[in-house]
Amino acid sequence: MSATTxxxxLATWNAVDAAVRDDLLAQHWTASAGYTDPLCTASGREAISTTIAGVHGQFPGFVFTLVGEPDAHHSQTRFQWGLGPEGAEPLVVGFDVVVEDADGRIATVLGFLDKVPAAA
Known part of the structure; x- marks a missing residue:
């Protein structure tokens, strides 16, 4: 997996506008991509877009940022991300493993939450 992926x-997760987000999903994710974290499971681009919209509804104005450096081998990459107000310490921190298909598109995401505010 490349740093571009x-x-x-992260650009997909930061896309508040549904049309922009859906375009990013179409460009960089497989049609049958799967996303699983402790709070939800989503299968397919439409369900993933709805999941992302829900996160933006729960945390309006927050942005996802990369925390540290990604670690990759073969077609999989693990990395830590933060979610919070731009330029501030993230209030939510997670760790994702992303698996790409043979064409370099995101096929599977396995997410873990390391730090979640009590009210989330």
Missing amino acids: VTNY
């Missing part, structure tokens, strides 16, 4: 992944 992580950048595209």
